[in-house]
Amino acid sequence: VVFDDFGAAIAGLALCFSAQVAELFRAGLKAIPAGQSEAALAEGFTPAQSFVWIILPQVARVILAPMIITFVSLLKDSSLAS
Structure with missing residues (x-):
């Protein structure tokens, strides 16, 4: 696949910042104690309900x-790409 300049800039920024956002979500999930999901399951939530209503807001x-901060950095880096 051949990218023009604009497409290459978008692809590069997307690859870089998608990895950073994925790492933020991974760290956020690890920061929530396991007891939170266990308590939700004990209250009768399904695993999906537990994730959506208990874990995700935390x-x-x-x-x-x-x-x-990541999105501000993306905005700044997009001006460098232009």
């Missing part, structure tokens, strides 16, 4: 600040 709170 992860969002943990990764909010680093995610904002």
